[in-house]
Amino acid sequence: MSNELKKTPLYQAFVDSGAKIVEFGGWAMPVQFSSIKEEHNAVRTNKGLFDVSHMGEVLIKGPEASQLVQYLLSNDTDKLEIGKAQYTALCNEEGGVIDDLITYQIGDNEYLLVVNAANTDKDFEWMKSHSDQFDAEVSNVSDQYGQLAIQGPKARDLVQDLVDIDVSEMKPFEFKMDVTIFGKNVILSQSGYTGEDGFEIYCKSEDALDIWNGFLEYDVEPCGLGARDTLRLEAGLPLHGQDLTESITPYEGGIAFAAKPLIDADFIGKSVLKDQKENGSKRRTVGIEMIGKGIPRTGYTVMNKDGKEIGEVTSGTQSPLSGKAIGLAIIDRDEFEMGKEIVIQVRKRQVDAKIVKKNQISK
Structure with missing residues (x-):
């Protein structure tokens, strides 16, 4: 593994455990520990643990921090309060998504913005x-x-046993400050990227290994990027750099709920997003499922049954849950x-597919 790649505080533990390490967004990260399918199914049925320490954190604070955060982001950040987080987009002047991120209000005029690893510096x-x-x-x-992210239908019960506060009523995008777990002080956020219940835990970098090892004592499956990708695709959650880019707006990328262009406050890209809200965008993101044999891969051409090119695949995989290529x-x-x-150009073959719901997890 190249010395040029960044490493999370858990890197050596992953090497020692025999995890398969790959490059991701400039980081050396585990793609799998046992198998992608085994890790995926653990999160769907029990609980799995992810290292997401490669994600970036930007702190904005000061007397006009709330105004700056609103100007930068597409959602209505005035709805935030201490203890509440919000999914949002950082847009350019054309409304394209520079990044999708989560904003935490951690104090009066103090916000922690959690961004995608590959985009942190940008x-x-x-x-x-x-x-x-x-x-x-x-x-x-x-x-x-x-x-760290602890995810799965049994994650909440375990976290409740391990922390000093009541988490039974915590709802998505609520978080608690100054929570103690395994003797470490953390921010506990009811969020994740799998479509399952669970929590994301923000800790001091030097505490990550102790918390990781602590969880592994409790029938928790360590999970890598492979399962993280198949889980998020089953849930219809976008990945920046594929499903969201600087040339795809929130309305085109399927995250319209994170854009609020009708609020009074100005923000970057607002005029374009206001037009798309009122008049519709020319493109939209859809879920697809293959009818014929083949897996849809990023960049594959999408055509209608008349052979007209109508778009392209942004993400694809074989669902461990259903066995279907989605x-x-x-x-x-x-064309929606x-x-x-529809028809997907899979290498030199044209393979039949159909438009389906993006979230393909049946609860």
Whole structure:
């Protein structure tokens, strides 16, 4: 593994455990420990543990921090309060998604923005470059944090047994500060990227290994990036760099709920997003399921049954849950119809597929 790759505080533990390590967004990360299918099924039926310490953290604080955060982000950040988090997008002037992220209000005029690993430096520079007109400080604090995700239908019961607060009523995007787990002080967030119940835990980077090892004492499956990808695809959750890019807006990328262009406050990309909300976007993201044999891969051409090119696959995999080949695709809005049969160009073959719901987890 190249010395140039960044490493999380758990890297050596992964090497020692025999995990398969790959490059991801400039980081050396475990793609699997046992098998992707085994780890995937553990999260769907029991509980799995992910190291997501590669994610970036940007701190914005100061007298006008709330105004700066609102100006940078597409959601209505005025709805935030201490203890509440929000999924949102960092957009460019054309409404394209520079990154999708979660904003935590951790204090009065103090916000922690959790960004995608590969975008951390780019996001930080973008935020910094737009902060001059606000009395607020923007800091890249990524090296101070470790982050773990405990996910699965049995995750909440385990966390409840391990922490000193009541988590039974915590709802998605609620979080608690100053929680103690395995003797360490953490932020406990009811969030995740799997479609299952669970929590994300923000800790000091030097505490991540102790918390990881603590969880593994409790019938918890260590999980890698492979299962993280198949889980999020079954749940219809987008991956930045594939399903969301700087040329795909929230309305096109299927995260319209994270865009609030009708609020009074101005934000970057607002005029484009307001037009798309009022008049519709030319493209939309759909779930796809293969009818014929073949797995839809990023970049594969999507056609209608008349042979007209209507879009492209942005993500695809074989679902461990159903065994079906599934994916996400961005297509011309006029071609959308639930259940409609389409054609995917799989290498040199044209394979029949259909449009389905993006979230394919049956609860």
